[in-house]
Amino acid sequence: MRYDIAIVGSGPAGLAASINAKIRNKNIIVFGNNNASTKLTKAPSIDNYLGFENLSGVELKDKFMSHIKSMGIEITEKRVNNIYSMGDYFTLISGGDMYEATTVVMATGVEYGKMLKGEEEYLGKGVGYCATCDGALYRNKKVAIIGSNHEGEEDANFLREIASEVYYIPTYKMINKLDDEIKIIEDRPVEIKGDNLANKLVLKNQELEVDGIFIIKDSVSPKYMVPGLEVEGPHIKCDKDMKTSIAGLYVAGDCAGKPYQYLKSAGQGQIAVSSAISYLDKKRIKN
Incomplete structure (x- = not known):
């Protein structure tokens, strides 16, 4: 229609x-x-x-x-x-x-909200806003999702069926509706790094080596x-x-x-x- x-x-x-x-x-x-x-x-x-x-x-x-x-x-x-x-x-x-x-x-x-450092630079180069749109690109790969709302949890569960490993970083008070195999990381995202493609998410207390990063925002x-x-x-x-x-x-x-x-x-x-x-x-x- x-x-x-x-x-x-x-x-x-x-x-x-x-x-x-x-x-x-x-x-x-x-x-x-x-x-x-x-x-x-x-x-x-x-x-x-x-x-x-x-x-x-x-x-x-x-x-x-x-x-x-x-x-x-x-x-x-x-x-x-x-x-x-x-x-x-x-x-x-x-x-x-x-x-x-x-x-x-x-x-x-x-x-x-302000963009994360490196977010604009790597948008479309390993960073995306829609997991259900681009998830197939990360089959059997490691991905991180930065979620600012409960929709991020839905995207994380979707990616768990495709990716080899999924990290979920909530920036809100979440109600855990995630697959047990998803790793929840309570830490603050600081920067996205990479070479030609994004491959590292820097958090306040640690760094994650990943193949892709999804940022789920309210707008x-x-x-x-x-x-x-x-x-x-x-x-x-x-x-x-x-x-x-x-x-x-x-x-x-x-x-x-x-x-x-x-x-x-x-x-x-x-x-x-x-x-x-x-x-x-x-x-x-x-x-």
Whole structure:
């Protein structure tokens, strides 16, 4: 199935985009999670969202989810690792699954964490962000996974079926759901080293000789997710209509730039979808 619009992100920007796309009878898929966004749910009080007073982040999230549920919108709880422009449509990669959409709205938030020393240098050269995408390259080899969330545990279990040895380095308080043969290392990653390819993970108290390293993050910088996408620092470059440097790809929310406010994000989600619909209409007339 090729969707009209793929929306990547389930915060205020992504959900506002999904509502307006649904009103316009577009065939959509929304990637994210049923908690909307971690940033939203952690907010103790929200006082500047027009029409809602003295709400906590969880209460506002519940209103968002009630709204989309009433409209029959479902969230696909998968992480999109890569988005490729194929000319007339986009291919979205999530683990071992592929999706197609004529347009895309990116509402992925902002990459807050710093990159590990050596991470950018060896990205694609022994360092990756998607174990289910690239795991086959490490059959019968040693791999390390640096996990910042529970999805890292799923990737580690997947790799255990392929690799000869798997090291798991959690950077969060984990609930152990790992295969017994996976070696859990409670230590802080410091640097990635190698020759032509990454082959060593330096931790604070030890070093691991490995053939590959996967870094599982809450969010990945858009310039690594979408080849050819123009960025400005941590933000995706766009115009007032939320158009990016790639035709058919639109942006909304924190990843489009400051200020980081929920109401602004929701408004941008609506603009992004309106622009995507105009793009779809023009393509239909042209064809």
